[in-house]
Amino acid sequence: MRQIIEVKNLRKEFPAKGKDAIAVDGISFGIERGSITGLLGPNGAGKTTTIQMMLDIITPTSGEIRIFGKNMRKNREEILGKVNFSSPYVSMPYNLTVWENLATFARLYGVSDLRGKISGLARQFEIEDLLPKKTSALSTGQMTRLSMVKSLLNDPKLLLLDEPTSSLDPDIADKTRKLLKKIQKERGITILYTSHNMAEIEELCDRIIFLQKGRIVDDGTPKQIIEKYGRKDLNEVFLHIARS
Amino acid sequence: MKFHRINALLIRHLYLYRRSLPRVMDIFYWPVMELLVWGFLSVWLQNTDFVGEFNMVSVLLGALIFWNFLTQSQKSVSVAFLEDVWERNLLNVFVTPLKPSEFLTSTAILGAVRILLVAIVMGALAALLYSFDVFQFGILIIPFVINLLIFGWTIGVLIIGILLRYGTQAQILAFGLIVLFQPLSAVFYPVSALPSFLQSIALALPSAHVFEGMRAVLQGDFPFTTLGYAFLTNAIYLVFALWFFYMMFSRAKKRGLLLKLE
Ligand SMILES: Nc1ncnc2c1ncn2[C@@H]1O[C@H](COP(=O)(O)OP(=O)(O)OP(=O)(O)O)[C@@H](O)[C@H]1O
Ligand SMILES: [Mg+2]
Numbered sequence: 355m356r357q358i359i360e361v362k363n364l365r366k367e368f369p370a371k372g373k374d375a376i377a378v379d380g381i382s383f384g385i386e387r388g389s390i391t392g393l394l395g396p397n398g399a400g401k402t403t404t405i406q407m408m409l410d411i412i413t414p415t416s417g418e419i420r421i422f423g424k425n426m427r428k429n430r431e432e433i434l435g436k437v438n439f440s441s442p443y444v445s446m447p448y449n450l451t452v453w454e455n456l457a458t459f460a461r462l463y464g465v466s467d468l469r470g471k472i473s474g475l476a477r478q479f480e481i482e483d484l485l486p487k488k489t490s491a492l493s494t495g496q497m498t499r500l501s502m503v504k505s506l507l508n509d510p511k512l513l514l515l516d517e518p519t520s521s522l523d524p525d526i527a528d529k530t531r532k533l534l535k536k537i538q539k540e541r542g543i544t545i546l547y548t549s550h551n552m553a554e555i556e557e558l559c560d561r562i563i564f565l566q567k568g569r570i571v572d573d574g575t576p577k578q579i580i581e582k583y584g585r586k587d588l589n590e591v592f593l594h595i596a597r598s
Numbered sequence: 599m600k601f602h603r604i605n606a607l608l609i610r611h612l613y614l615y616r617r618s619l620p621r622v623m624d625i626f627y628w629p630v631m632e633l634l635v636w637g638f639l640s641v642w643l644q645n646t647d648f649v650g651e652f653n654m655v656s657v658l659l660g661a662l663i664f665w666n667f668l669t670q671s672q673k674s675v676s677v678a679f680l681e682d683v684w685e686r687n688l689l690n691v692f693v694t695p696l697k698p699s700e701f702l703t704s705t706a707i708l709g710a711v712r713i714l715l716v717a718i719v720m721g722a723l724a725a726l727l728y729s730f731d732v733f734q735f736g737i738l739i740i741p742f743v744i745n746l747l748i749f750g751w752t753i754g755v756l757i758i759g760i761l762l763r764y765g766t767q768a769q770i771l772a773f774g775l776i777v778l779f780q781p782l783s784a785v786f787y788p789v790s791a792l793p794s795f796l797q798s799i800a801l802a803l804p805s806a807h808v809f810e811g812m813r814a815v816l817q818g819d820f821p822f823t824t825l826g827y828a829f830l831t832n833a834i835y836l837v838f839a840l841w842f843f844y845m846m847f848s849r850a851k852k853r854g855l856l857l858k859l860e
Contacts, residue, residue: 368854406857409693413851431695439693443857445686462694504690 357423358512358544359385359408364417366403366568377403379568380417390538390545392555392576395565396596401548404565405514408546409439421512435463440505441516442498448490452481452500455489456507463508475503478533494521502530506537515547519554527551531558552588562588564595571595620770627774634781642791656816659730661785663720664812667746668783668805669776670716671709675754676761676772678705683766683859692856698847702840706751713747738815742808745828748836749804753779756839762846765859785809804832 366378378400385391393401406412408419410430419426421433446455453472460468476482479499484492492500498521505513518534519527531554538545549555555562556576564572564579572579572595576588583591615621679701682688691701724730757771782796783805789797800806807828814821850856 369852402857403854406854411689411692411851411856412854413848431697434693434695437693439689441689443686444689446690447681447685447687459690459694462691462696 356386357384358387358421359383359546360418360420360423361404361408362418362420364404364407364419365415366400366407366412367415376568378407378414381565381568381570382417383563383570383573385544385546387544388538388542389560390534390547390558392559392562393546393548393565394550394552394555394562394592395571398567399565400568401565402516405439405516405546405548408514409437410434435508436510437512437514438505438508438510439514439516440498440501440518442494442501442518442521443516444501445497446489446500446504448488450489451486452489452492453485455500456485456504459504460507465507471507472503475506478537479503480529495523495526498522499526499530509541511543513543513545513547515545517548517550519549519551527554534558552592556588566595619767623770623774628777631777631780635786638781638791639786642787646791653816655728655730656734657813658786659724659728660735660812660816661809663717663724664743664746664809665780665783665785666716666720667713667743668750668779670712671747671750672754672757672776673750673772674709674712675702675705675751676757678708679758679761680766680769680772683761686860688856688859698844702755702843705754706747709751709754710747713743717743735812735815738820739812741825742811742815742828745804745808745825745832748832749808750776752832752836752839755843756835759839759843759846761859762843762850762855765855779803779805782806783809788813801827802831804828804835807831 361384362382363380364378364382365376365380367374367376381400381404393404395401403412407414408421408426410426413427422436424433426433450458456472456476457468460471465471472485473482476485479502481496481499481503484496484500489497489500498518502518505515519530522530534545535558537543559576561573561575562579563570572582574582580586580588580591583594585591585594682691721730721732725732753776757768757775760768760771782792782800783803784792784800785805789800789806789810792800804827807824811821811824811828814824850859
């Protein structure tokens with residue numbers, strides 16, 4: 355099983371007054387084990403919807419999602435135990451300390467060495483000194499790092515990240531990228547993530563899937579895609595596709 | 599003082615009142631519910647010859663403590679869910695392998711623990727301040743308390759379903775819905791003190807049977823039929839509430855609302 359994710363004819367229409375809104379319009383792709391894939395596309399392209407369908411937070415209208423070779427909806431519990439997710443648009447209980455929050459999630463995932471796991475990851479993401487603090491006291495960037503630590507608690511084999519670096523300062527964003535790359539190399543985690551930062555995508559991704567209006571308009575390595583459109587960098591390719 | 603500035607603020611309040619259910623409820627709902635409860639109680643006290651049969655301290659304080667069991671149980675469910683919504687934590691929780699049934703079970707246990715604590719605190723204070731005898735009910739009261747736990751939990755689950763459907767604009771229900779049940783549940787007075795059309799509604803509520811049962815236990819009876827009705831009506835509502843919750847949960851997933859609830 356080399357394909358960690360297999361998506362077939364995935365489609366999502368949100369019920370709406372009048373005509374239903376098509377967020378994802380019949381996409382198919384596979385993702386290889388140990389790869390970092392960037393899902394990119396303009397606002398409203400369907401990136402978040404796609405990721406949430408993989409987490410069983412949004413139910414697809416039709417199509418199939420297989421993760422680790424198994425049907426997502428029929429094996430939800432087993433699959434979610436080995437997957438994790440992070441995004442700045444989710445938060446954690448403000449009135450708990452950072453440690454208490456992490457301990458809660460570690461318990462939800464049934465992590466055995468709770469203390470060791472939390473302190474190890476906290477060190478890597480430089481939030482060790484924040485552990486006793488109230489979560490409400492965290493800055494946006496610190497919150498993002500906390501959320502990243504949370505997403506690694508269960509040693510996921512697949513990590514889904516929705517704009518993980520969008521609120522980080524350039525220094526922390528750079529560190530986070532390096533850390534992601536390192537963790538991915540060491541543990542062979544498969545990462546699927548979205549970002550609007552084209553330089554970051556070029557730096558990190560083995561492959562990009564370009565979504566527009568719910569459809570895949572391009573798919574390949576950053577280099578291939580830049581060459582195909584004959585542009586200087588991914589940013590220009592993005593502008594070209596988004597405006598055409 | 600300039601009137602136009604005062605006026606500006608008043609008009610702003612008017613805008614808010616037009617749109618804000620909690621503010622409107624402050625005027626109409628809470629006071630009316632309180633009026634009904636105290637109204638029925640006063641009328642019953644005035645007309646009844648039974649008062650002599652009851653130890654009023656036991657009836658009223660006992661009822662008040664029991665009523666708090668119901669509200670505690672309901673709130674522990676609804677507020678546990680609301681807190682995850684307020685804190686935008688719902689997604690984090692539901693991308694773990696956690697099942698909705700496990701989420702609900704944890705709130706039920708939380709409700710039971712809170713009931714126990716409420717019982718201890720209120721019982722001790724009532725004993726200390728008003729010589730209320732906590733143990734006069736004996737263990738016969740336990741099955742009735744269990745019914746209050748279940749009914750509170752059922753209403754709590756129902757409210758989560760409504761929150762999943764209508765979002766946090768309905769969150770006032772988490773605090774207000776239970777109050778609607780207070781006059782109908784014949785907490786402080788017998789069901790017979792209600793007007794007849796309300797009596798039939800009351801008899802459809804497990805809580806009314808519990809409070810009837812509580813008064814019977816105080817008189818030294820053990821009302822099996824009343825207890826039976828409490829369990830029976832509870833079972834019906836519980837099944838309905840769970841069904842409704844699962845329907846709304848699945849609807850929320852279809853509409854992508856778990857992400858958007860705020
Ligand atoms: N819960 C919902 N109900 C109705 N329509 C929705 C819902 N969620 C998303 N949509 C619509 O589906 C489309 C795709 O949205 P999605 O959030 O997946 O975009 P995205 O690619 O993540 O965009 P962004 O870059 O802005 O995050 C948009 O047109 C959006 O309006
Ligand atoms: Mg998005």
